[in-house]
Amino acid sequence: MLLLIDAGNTRIKWGIPDSQQPPAPSKPQWRIIxxxxxxxxxxxxxxxxxxxxxxxLISNVAGTEVKARLTTLLAQAFPGLQPEWFASQKACAGVRNSYANPQQLGCDRFASAIAATYLYPSQHVIxxxxxxxxxxxxxxxxxxxSGGMILPGLKLMAESLARNTAQLPQVAESIQVDQPFADNTDQAIVSGCIHAQAGAITLAYHLLQKKQAETVICLISGGAAPYLLPHLSFQCEHIANLVLTGLFVVAQSNPS
Incomplete structure:
Protein backbone atom coordinates (compact mmCIF):
# COMPACT_ATOMS: atom_id res chain seq x y z
CA MET A 1 0.00 0.00 0.00
CA LEU A 2 1.25 3.46 -0.95
CA LEU A 3 1.43 6.42 1.46
CA LEU A 4 1.71 9.85 -0.20
CA ILE A 5 2.52 12.98 1.81
CA ASP A 6 2.35 16.63 0.76
CA ALA A 7 4.06 18.76 3.43
CA GLY A 8 3.15 22.39 2.77
CA ASN A 9 3.87 25.56 4.68
CA THR A 10 0.57 25.46 6.59
CA ARG A 11 -0.67 21.85 6.62
CA ILE A 12 0.54 18.32 5.97
CA LYS A 13 -1.77 16.43 3.61
CA TRP A 14 -1.55 12.70 3.21
CA GLY A 15 -3.40 10.08 1.26
CA ILE A 16 -3.51 6.39 0.42
CA PRO A 17 -4.75 5.53 -3.09
CA ASP A 18 -7.11 2.63 -3.68
CA SER A 19 -5.43 -0.44 -5.10
CA GLN A 20 -7.96 -0.49 -7.96
CA GLN A 21 -7.75 2.62 -10.12
CA PRO A 22 -9.76 3.74 -13.16
CA PRO A 23 -7.76 4.07 -16.38
CA ALA A 24 -5.88 7.31 -16.99
CA PRO A 25 -6.57 10.19 -17.27
CA SER A 26 -9.21 9.80 -14.53
CA LYS A 27 -8.58 11.34 -11.13
CA PRO A 28 -7.08 8.85 -8.65
CA GLN A 29 -9.47 7.16 -6.25
CA TRP A 30 -8.45 7.41 -2.59
CA ARG A 31 -8.86 4.97 0.28
CA ILE A 32 -8.21 7.91 2.62
CA ILE A 33 -7.12 11.50 2.15
CA LEU A 57 6.63 9.16 -1.28
CA ILE A 58 6.84 12.70 0.10
CA SER A 59 6.81 16.22 -1.30
CA ASN A 60 8.12 18.69 1.29
CA VAL A 61 8.36 22.46 0.83
CA ALA A 62 8.07 23.26 4.54
CA GLY A 63 11.80 23.17 5.32
CA THR A 64 14.30 21.04 7.17
CA GLU A 65 12.54 21.02 10.55
CA VAL A 66 9.38 19.55 9.06
CA LYS A 67 11.44 17.03 7.09
CA ALA A 68 13.22 15.95 10.28
CA ARG A 69 9.89 15.68 12.13
CA LEU A 70 8.34 13.57 9.38
CA THR A 71 11.41 11.35 9.24
CA THR A 72 11.10 10.66 12.97
CA LEU A 73 7.36 9.99 12.80
CA LEU A 74 7.69 7.66 9.81
CA ALA A 75 10.48 5.73 11.54
CA GLN A 76 8.18 5.23 14.54
CA ALA A 77 5.26 4.15 12.38
CA PHE A 78 7.18 1.94 9.93
CA PRO A 79 10.55 0.82 11.30
CA GLY A 80 12.91 -0.23 8.52
CA LEU A 81 10.86 1.34 5.71
CA GLN A 82 12.77 4.16 4.00
CA PRO A 83 10.62 7.03 2.65
CA GLU A 84 11.38 8.56 -0.73
CA TRP A 85 11.61 12.35 -0.93
CA PHE A 86 10.35 13.70 -4.23
CA ALA A 87 12.59 16.36 -5.77
CA SER A 88 12.35 18.41 -8.93
CA GLN A 89 14.60 17.27 -11.74
CA LYS A 90 15.06 17.69 -15.48
CA ALA A 91 12.34 15.18 -16.33
CA CYS A 92 10.03 12.87 -14.40
CA ALA A 93 6.93 10.81 -15.19
CA GLY A 94 7.04 12.00 -18.78
CA VAL A 95 7.12 15.73 -17.91
CA ARG A 96 10.10 17.94 -18.81
CA ASN A 97 11.19 20.74 -16.50
CA SER A 98 12.29 23.90 -18.33
CA TYR A 99 13.52 25.78 -15.26
CA ALA A 100 17.01 27.20 -15.83
CA ASN A 101 18.03 25.23 -12.72
CA PRO A 102 15.56 22.31 -12.61
CA GLN A 103 16.36 21.48 -8.97
CA GLN A 104 15.36 25.02 -7.92
CA LEU A 105 11.73 24.49 -8.88
CA GLY A 106 9.57 23.74 -5.84
CA CYS A 107 8.82 20.03 -5.79
CA ASP A 108 5.15 20.75 -5.11
CA ARG A 109 4.94 22.84 -8.30
CA PHE A 110 6.60 20.07 -10.33
CA ALA A 111 4.27 17.46 -8.82
CA SER A 112 1.29 19.64 -9.74
CA ALA A 113 2.60 19.97 -13.32
CA ILE A 114 2.88 16.18 -13.51
CA ALA A 115 -0.71 15.87 -12.25
CA ALA A 116 -1.91 18.41 -14.84
CA THR A 117 -0.26 16.48 -17.67
CA TYR A 118 -1.74 13.22 -16.39
CA LEU A 119 -5.27 14.63 -16.08
CA TYR A 120 -5.16 16.62 -19.34
CA PRO A 121 -2.73 14.93 -21.72
CA SER A 122 -1.79 16.89 -24.87
CA GLN A 123 -3.44 20.04 -23.46
CA HIS A 124 -2.02 23.43 -22.52
CA VAL A 125 -2.69 23.97 -18.82
CA ILE A 126 -2.43 26.85 -16.35
CA SER A 146 7.33 26.10 -19.10
CA GLY A 147 7.67 28.38 -16.07
CA GLY A 148 5.45 30.48 -13.87
CA MET A 149 4.77 33.27 -11.39
CA ILE A 150 5.06 33.43 -7.59
CA LEU A 151 3.23 36.02 -5.50
CA PRO A 152 2.14 36.30 -1.87
CA GLY A 153 -0.89 34.20 -1.06
CA LEU A 154 -4.28 35.74 -0.34
CA LYS A 155 -3.91 35.68 3.46
CA LEU A 156 -0.28 36.82 3.38
CA MET A 157 -1.17 39.68 1.04
CA ALA A 158 -3.98 40.82 3.36
CA GLU A 159 -1.78 40.45 6.46
CA SER A 160 0.76 42.81 4.94
CA LEU A 161 -1.91 45.50 5.28
CA ALA A 162 -2.67 44.41 8.87
CA ARG A 163 -6.45 44.82 8.86
CA ASN A 164 -9.23 42.35 9.61
CA THR A 165 -7.28 39.29 8.45
CA ALA A 166 -8.96 37.06 11.03
CA GLN A 167 -12.25 37.52 9.16
CA LEU A 168 -10.73 37.10 5.71
CA PRO A 169 -12.75 34.01 4.64
CA GLN A 170 -16.09 35.54 5.66
CA VAL A 171 -15.30 38.87 4.01
CA ALA A 172 -13.89 37.22 0.89
CA GLU A 173 -17.15 35.39 0.26
CA SER A 174 -19.08 38.69 0.31
CA ILE A 175 -17.08 40.41 -2.46
CA GLN A 176 -18.71 40.13 -5.88
CA VAL A 177 -16.63 40.11 -9.04
CA ASP A 178 -18.88 42.76 -10.60
CA GLN A 179 -18.57 45.02 -7.53
CA PRO A 180 -14.82 45.45 -6.94
CA PHE A 181 -15.10 48.96 -5.47
CA ALA A 182 -15.79 48.51 -1.76
CA ASP A 183 -17.23 51.31 0.38
CA ASN A 184 -15.20 50.55 3.52
CA THR A 185 -11.51 49.97 4.18
CA ASP A 186 -11.67 46.36 5.38
CA GLN A 187 -13.53 45.18 2.31
CA ALA A 188 -11.44 47.40 0.06
CA ILE A 189 -8.31 45.60 1.25
CA VAL A 190 -9.86 42.17 0.71
CA SER A 191 -11.22 43.23 -2.68
CA GLY A 192 -7.77 44.43 -3.73
CA CYS A 193 -6.12 41.21 -2.58
CA ILE A 194 -8.69 38.96 -4.25
CA HIS A 195 -8.58 40.84 -7.53
CA ALA A 196 -4.77 40.94 -7.53
CA GLN A 197 -4.76 37.14 -7.20
CA ALA A 198 -7.51 36.62 -9.76
CA GLY A 199 -5.81 39.12 -12.08
CA ALA A 200 -2.54 37.17 -12.04
CA ILE A 201 -4.34 33.93 -12.88
CA THR A 202 -6.39 35.63 -15.60
CA LEU A 203 -3.32 37.24 -17.14
CA ALA A 204 -1.46 33.93 -17.25
CA TYR A 205 -4.47 32.18 -18.78
CA HIS A 206 -4.88 34.73 -21.58
CA LEU A 207 -1.15 35.01 -22.27
CA LEU A 208 -0.81 31.24 -22.69
CA GLN A 209 -3.94 31.18 -24.83
CA LYS A 210 -2.52 33.93 -27.05
CA LYS A 211 0.91 32.29 -27.26
CA GLN A 212 -0.40 28.85 -28.18
CA ALA A 213 -3.47 29.99 -30.19
CA GLU A 214 -5.20 26.90 -28.81
CA THR A 215 -7.54 25.94 -26.00
CA VAL A 216 -6.08 26.33 -22.51
CA ILE A 217 -7.25 24.43 -19.43
CA CYS A 218 -7.07 26.14 -16.03
CA LEU A 219 -6.71 24.16 -12.81
CA ILE A 220 -6.82 25.73 -9.35
CA SER A 221 -5.81 24.20 -6.03
CA GLY A 222 -4.91 25.29 -2.51
CA GLY A 223 -6.77 26.58 0.53
CA ALA A 224 -7.67 29.96 -0.98
CA ALA A 225 -9.03 28.48 -4.22
CA PRO A 226 -12.73 28.60 -3.17
CA TYR A 227 -12.46 32.33 -2.49
CA LEU A 228 -10.90 33.07 -5.88
CA LEU A 229 -13.00 30.84 -8.12
CA PRO A 230 -16.06 33.16 -8.17
CA HIS A 231 -13.82 36.00 -9.39
CA LEU A 232 -12.46 34.26 -12.47
CA SER A 233 -14.30 35.08 -15.69
CA PHE A 234 -13.45 31.77 -17.38
CA GLN A 235 -13.92 28.11 -16.48
CA CYS A 236 -11.37 26.85 -13.99
CA GLU A 237 -11.49 23.38 -12.45
CA HIS A 238 -10.95 23.12 -8.71
CA ILE A 239 -8.78 20.11 -7.80
CA ALA A 240 -8.15 19.96 -4.07
CA ASN A 241 -5.28 17.45 -4.01
CA LEU A 242 -3.18 18.25 -7.05
CA VAL A 243 0.21 17.60 -5.42
CA LEU A 244 -0.90 14.22 -4.08
CA THR A 245 -2.23 13.37 -7.54
CA GLY A 246 1.17 14.21 -9.01
CA LEU A 247 2.91 12.03 -6.42
CA PHE A 248 0.53 9.21 -7.30
CA VAL A 249 1.54 9.52 -10.96
CA VAL A 250 5.24 9.55 -10.06
CA ALA A 251 4.82 6.43 -7.90
CA GLN A 252 2.94 4.67 -10.72
CA SER A 253 5.69 5.54 -13.20
CA ASN A 254 8.33 4.08 -10.89
CA PRO A 255 6.70 1.19 -9.04
CA SER A 256 9.92 -0.42 -7.80
Missing amino acids: TSVAHDQTDQLVSAWQQHPISKI VATCGTATTVDAVSARAEF
Missing part, protein backbone atom coordinates in the same frame (compact mmCIF):
# COMPACT_ATOMS: atom_id res chain seq x y z
CA THR A 34 -6.81 14.04 4.97
CA SER A 35 -4.53 16.67 6.49
CA VAL A 36 -3.24 18.01 9.80
CA ALA A 37 -1.74 21.30 10.93
CA HIS A 38 1.95 21.34 11.76
CA ASP A 39 1.21 21.35 15.50
CA GLN A 40 -0.96 18.22 15.19
CA THR A 41 1.61 15.81 13.78
CA ASP A 42 1.68 13.67 16.94
CA GLN A 43 -1.53 12.01 15.77
CA LEU A 44 -0.01 10.85 12.49
CA VAL A 45 1.78 7.74 13.73
CA SER A 46 -1.36 6.01 15.03
CA ALA A 47 -3.30 7.04 11.90
CA TRP A 48 -0.62 5.70 9.55
CA GLN A 49 -0.19 2.43 11.46
CA GLN A 50 -3.77 1.45 10.65
CA HIS A 51 -2.65 0.70 7.08
CA PRO A 52 -0.16 -1.88 5.73
CA ILE A 53 2.15 0.63 4.03
CA SER A 54 4.89 -0.72 1.74
CA LYS A 55 6.04 2.49 0.02
CA ILE A 56 6.18 6.17 1.03
CA VAL A 127 -1.94 25.50 -12.82
CA ALA A 128 -2.81 27.98 -10.05
CA THR A 129 -1.98 26.86 -6.51
CA CYS A 130 -3.30 29.30 -3.93
CA GLY A 131 -1.87 28.67 -0.47
CA THR A 132 0.66 30.51 1.70
CA ALA A 133 2.09 31.64 -1.62
CA THR A 134 0.22 31.69 -4.90
CA THR A 135 1.95 30.09 -7.87
CA VAL A 136 0.64 30.31 -11.41
CA ASP A 137 2.42 27.91 -13.75
CA ALA A 138 2.20 27.01 -17.42
CA VAL A 139 2.37 23.40 -18.67
CA SER A 140 2.45 22.83 -22.41
CA ALA A 141 0.63 20.23 -24.49
CA ARG A 142 4.07 18.71 -25.08
CA ALA A 143 4.26 17.80 -21.37
CA GLU A 144 6.70 20.57 -20.52
CA PHE A 145 6.72 22.74 -17.42
Whole structure:
Protein backbone atom coordinates (compact mmCIF):
# COMPACT_ATOMS: atom_id res chain seq x y z
CA MET A 1 0.00 0.00 0.00
CA LEU A 2 1.25 3.46 -0.95
CA LEU A 3 1.43 6.42 1.46
CA LEU A 4 1.71 9.85 -0.20
CA ILE A 5 2.52 12.98 1.81
CA ASP A 6 2.35 16.63 0.76
CA ALA A 7 4.06 18.76 3.43
CA GLY A 8 3.15 22.39 2.77
CA ASN A 9 3.87 25.56 4.68
CA THR A 10 0.57 25.46 6.59
CA ARG A 11 -0.67 21.85 6.62
CA ILE A 12 0.54 18.32 5.97
CA LYS A 13 -1.77 16.43 3.61
CA TRP A 14 -1.55 12.70 3.21
CA GLY A 15 -3.40 10.08 1.26
CA ILE A 16 -3.51 6.39 0.42
CA PRO A 17 -4.75 5.53 -3.09
CA ASP A 18 -7.11 2.63 -3.68
CA SER A 19 -5.43 -0.44 -5.10
CA GLN A 20 -7.96 -0.49 -7.96
CA GLN A 21 -7.75 2.62 -10.12
CA PRO A 22 -9.76 3.74 -13.16
CA PRO A 23 -7.76 4.07 -16.38
CA ALA A 24 -5.88 7.31 -16.99
CA PRO A 25 -6.57 10.19 -17.27
CA SER A 26 -9.21 9.80 -14.53
CA LYS A 27 -8.58 11.34 -11.13
CA PRO A 28 -7.08 8.85 -8.65
CA GLN A 29 -9.47 7.16 -6.25
CA TRP A 30 -8.45 7.41 -2.59
CA ARG A 31 -8.86 4.97 0.28
CA ILE A 32 -8.21 7.91 2.62
CA ILE A 33 -7.12 11.50 2.15
CA THR A 34 -6.81 14.04 4.97
CA SER A 35 -4.53 16.67 6.49
CA VAL A 36 -3.24 18.01 9.80
CA ALA A 37 -1.74 21.30 10.93
CA HIS A 38 1.95 21.34 11.76
CA ASP A 39 1.21 21.35 15.50
CA GLN A 40 -0.96 18.22 15.19
CA THR A 41 1.61 15.81 13.78
CA ASP A 42 1.68 13.67 16.94
CA GLN A 43 -1.53 12.01 15.77
CA LEU A 44 -0.01 10.85 12.49
CA VAL A 45 1.78 7.74 13.73
CA SER A 46 -1.36 6.01 15.03
CA ALA A 47 -3.30 7.04 11.90
CA TRP A 48 -0.62 5.70 9.55
CA GLN A 49 -0.19 2.43 11.46
CA GLN A 50 -3.77 1.45 10.65
CA HIS A 51 -2.65 0.70 7.08
CA PRO A 52 -0.16 -1.88 5.73
CA ILE A 53 2.15 0.63 4.03
CA SER A 54 4.89 -0.72 1.74
CA LYS A 55 6.04 2.49 0.02
CA ILE A 56 6.18 6.17 1.03
CA LEU A 57 6.63 9.16 -1.28
CA ILE A 58 6.84 12.70 0.10
CA SER A 59 6.81 16.22 -1.30
CA ASN A 60 8.12 18.69 1.29
CA VAL A 61 8.36 22.46 0.83
CA ALA A 62 8.07 23.26 4.54
CA GLY A 63 11.80 23.17 5.32
CA THR A 64 14.30 21.04 7.17
CA GLU A 65 12.54 21.02 10.55
CA VAL A 66 9.38 19.55 9.06
CA LYS A 67 11.44 17.03 7.09
CA ALA A 68 13.22 15.95 10.28
CA ARG A 69 9.89 15.68 12.13
CA LEU A 70 8.34 13.57 9.38
CA THR A 71 11.41 11.35 9.24
CA THR A 72 11.10 10.66 12.97
CA LEU A 73 7.36 9.99 12.80
CA LEU A 74 7.69 7.66 9.81
CA ALA A 75 10.48 5.73 11.54
CA GLN A 76 8.18 5.23 14.54
CA ALA A 77 5.26 4.15 12.38
CA PHE A 78 7.18 1.94 9.93
CA PRO A 79 10.55 0.82 11.30
CA GLY A 80 12.91 -0.23 8.52
CA LEU A 81 10.86 1.34 5.71
CA GLN A 82 12.77 4.16 4.00
CA PRO A 83 10.62 7.03 2.65
CA GLU A 84 11.38 8.56 -0.73
CA TRP A 85 11.61 12.35 -0.93
CA PHE A 86 10.35 13.70 -4.23
CA ALA A 87 12.59 16.36 -5.77
CA SER A 88 12.35 18.41 -8.93
CA GLN A 89 14.60 17.27 -11.74
CA LYS A 90 15.06 17.69 -15.48
CA ALA A 91 12.34 15.18 -16.33
CA CYS A 92 10.03 12.87 -14.40
CA ALA A 93 6.93 10.81 -15.19
CA GLY A 94 7.04 12.00 -18.78
CA VAL A 95 7.12 15.73 -17.91
CA ARG A 96 10.10 17.94 -18.81
CA ASN A 97 11.19 20.74 -16.50
CA SER A 98 12.29 23.90 -18.33
CA TYR A 99 13.52 25.78 -15.26
CA ALA A 100 17.01 27.20 -15.83
CA ASN A 101 18.03 25.23 -12.72
CA PRO A 102 15.56 22.31 -12.61
CA GLN A 103 16.36 21.48 -8.97
CA GLN A 104 15.36 25.02 -7.92
CA LEU A 105 11.73 24.49 -8.88
CA GLY A 106 9.57 23.74 -5.84
CA CYS A 107 8.82 20.03 -5.79
CA ASP A 108 5.15 20.75 -5.11
CA ARG A 109 4.94 22.84 -8.30
CA PHE A 110 6.60 20.07 -10.33
CA ALA A 111 4.27 17.46 -8.82
CA SER A 112 1.29 19.64 -9.74
CA ALA A 113 2.60 19.97 -13.32
CA ILE A 114 2.88 16.18 -13.51
CA ALA A 115 -0.71 15.87 -12.25
CA ALA A 116 -1.91 18.41 -14.84
CA THR A 117 -0.26 16.48 -17.67
CA TYR A 118 -1.74 13.22 -16.39
CA LEU A 119 -5.27 14.63 -16.08
CA TYR A 120 -5.16 16.62 -19.34
CA PRO A 121 -2.73 14.93 -21.72
CA SER A 122 -1.79 16.89 -24.87
CA GLN A 123 -3.44 20.04 -23.46
CA HIS A 124 -2.02 23.43 -22.52
CA VAL A 125 -2.69 23.97 -18.82
CA ILE A 126 -2.43 26.85 -16.35
CA VAL A 127 -1.94 25.50 -12.82
CA ALA A 128 -2.81 27.98 -10.05
CA THR A 129 -1.98 26.86 -6.51
CA CYS A 130 -3.30 29.30 -3.93
CA GLY A 131 -1.87 28.67 -0.47
CA THR A 132 0.66 30.51 1.70
CA ALA A 133 2.09 31.64 -1.62
CA THR A 134 0.22 31.69 -4.90
CA THR A 135 1.95 30.09 -7.87
CA VAL A 136 0.64 30.31 -11.41
CA ASP A 137 2.42 27.91 -13.75
CA ALA A 138 2.20 27.01 -17.42
CA VAL A 139 2.37 23.40 -18.67
CA SER A 140 2.45 22.83 -22.41
CA ALA A 141 0.63 20.23 -24.49
CA ARG A 142 4.07 18.71 -25.08
CA ALA A 143 4.26 17.80 -21.37
CA GLU A 144 6.70 20.57 -20.52
CA PHE A 145 6.72 22.74 -17.42
CA SER A 146 7.33 26.10 -19.10
CA GLY A 147 7.67 28.38 -16.07
CA GLY A 148 5.45 30.48 -13.87
CA MET A 149 4.77 33.27 -11.39
CA ILE A 150 5.06 33.43 -7.59
CA LEU A 151 3.23 36.02 -5.50
CA PRO A 152 2.14 36.30 -1.87
CA GLY A 153 -0.89 34.20 -1.06
CA LEU A 154 -4.28 35.74 -0.34
CA LYS A 155 -3.91 35.68 3.46
CA LEU A 156 -0.28 36.82 3.38
CA MET A 157 -1.17 39.68 1.04
CA ALA A 158 -3.98 40.82 3.36
CA GLU A 159 -1.78 40.45 6.46
CA SER A 160 0.76 42.81 4.94
CA LEU A 161 -1.91 45.50 5.28
CA ALA A 162 -2.67 44.41 8.87
CA ARG A 163 -6.45 44.82 8.86
CA ASN A 164 -9.23 42.35 9.61
CA THR A 165 -7.28 39.29 8.45
CA ALA A 166 -8.96 37.06 11.03
CA GLN A 167 -12.25 37.52 9.16
CA LEU A 168 -10.73 37.10 5.71
CA PRO A 169 -12.75 34.01 4.64
CA GLN A 170 -16.09 35.54 5.66
CA VAL A 171 -15.30 38.87 4.01
CA ALA A 172 -13.89 37.22 0.89
CA GLU A 173 -17.15 35.39 0.26
CA SER A 174 -19.08 38.69 0.31
CA ILE A 175 -17.08 40.41 -2.46
CA GLN A 176 -18.71 40.13 -5.88
CA VAL A 177 -16.63 40.11 -9.04
CA ASP A 178 -18.88 42.76 -10.60
CA GLN A 179 -18.57 45.02 -7.53
CA PRO A 180 -14.82 45.45 -6.94
CA PHE A 181 -15.10 48.96 -5.47
CA ALA A 182 -15.79 48.51 -1.76
CA ASP A 183 -17.23 51.31 0.38
CA ASN A 184 -15.20 50.55 3.52
CA THR A 185 -11.51 49.97 4.18
CA ASP A 186 -11.67 46.36 5.38
CA GLN A 187 -13.53 45.18 2.31
CA ALA A 188 -11.44 47.40 0.06
CA ILE A 189 -8.31 45.60 1.25
CA VAL A 190 -9.86 42.17 0.71
CA SER A 191 -11.22 43.23 -2.68
CA GLY A 192 -7.77 44.43 -3.73
CA CYS A 193 -6.12 41.21 -2.58
CA ILE A 194 -8.69 38.96 -4.25
CA HIS A 195 -8.58 40.84 -7.53
CA ALA A 196 -4.77 40.94 -7.53
CA GLN A 197 -4.76 37.14 -7.20
CA ALA A 198 -7.51 36.62 -9.76
CA GLY A 199 -5.81 39.12 -12.08
CA ALA A 200 -2.54 37.17 -12.04
CA ILE A 201 -4.34 33.93 -12.88
CA THR A 202 -6.39 35.63 -15.60
CA LEU A 203 -3.32 37.24 -17.14
CA ALA A 204 -1.46 33.93 -17.25
CA TYR A 205 -4.47 32.18 -18.78
CA HIS A 206 -4.88 34.73 -21.58
CA LEU A 207 -1.15 35.01 -22.27
CA LEU A 208 -0.81 31.24 -22.69
CA GLN A 209 -3.94 31.18 -24.83
CA LYS A 210 -2.52 33.93 -27.05
CA LYS A 211 0.91 32.29 -27.26
CA GLN A 212 -0.40 28.85 -28.18
CA ALA A 213 -3.47 29.99 -30.19
CA GLU A 214 -5.20 26.90 -28.81
CA THR A 215 -7.54 25.94 -26.00
CA VAL A 216 -6.08 26.33 -22.51
CA ILE A 217 -7.25 24.43 -19.43
CA CYS A 218 -7.07 26.14 -16.03
CA LEU A 219 -6.71 24.16 -12.81
CA ILE A 220 -6.82 25.73 -9.35
CA SER A 221 -5.81 24.20 -6.03
CA GLY A 222 -4.91 25.29 -2.51
CA GLY A 223 -6.77 26.58 0.53
CA ALA A 224 -7.67 29.96 -0.98
CA ALA A 225 -9.03 28.48 -4.22
CA PRO A 226 -12.73 28.60 -3.17
CA TYR A 227 -12.46 32.33 -2.49
CA LEU A 228 -10.90 33.07 -5.88
CA LEU A 229 -13.00 30.84 -8.12
CA PRO A 230 -16.06 33.16 -8.17
CA HIS A 231 -13.82 36.00 -9.39
CA LEU A 232 -12.46 34.26 -12.47
CA SER A 233 -14.30 35.08 -15.69
CA PHE A 234 -13.45 31.77 -17.38
CA GLN A 235 -13.92 28.11 -16.48
CA CYS A 236 -11.37 26.85 -13.99
CA GLU A 237 -11.49 23.38 -12.45
CA HIS A 238 -10.95 23.12 -8.71
CA ILE A 239 -8.78 20.11 -7.80
CA ALA A 240 -8.15 19.96 -4.07
CA ASN A 241 -5.28 17.45 -4.01
CA LEU A 242 -3.18 18.25 -7.05
CA VAL A 243 0.21 17.60 -5.42
CA LEU A 244 -0.90 14.22 -4.08
CA THR A 245 -2.23 13.37 -7.54
CA GLY A 246 1.17 14.21 -9.01
CA LEU A 247 2.91 12.03 -6.42
CA PHE A 248 0.53 9.21 -7.30
CA VAL A 249 1.54 9.52 -10.96
CA VAL A 250 5.24 9.55 -10.06
CA ALA A 251 4.82 6.43 -7.90
CA GLN A 252 2.94 4.67 -10.72
CA SER A 253 5.69 5.54 -13.20
CA ASN A 254 8.33 4.08 -10.89
CA PRO A 255 6.70 1.19 -9.04
CA SER A 256 9.92 -0.42 -7.80
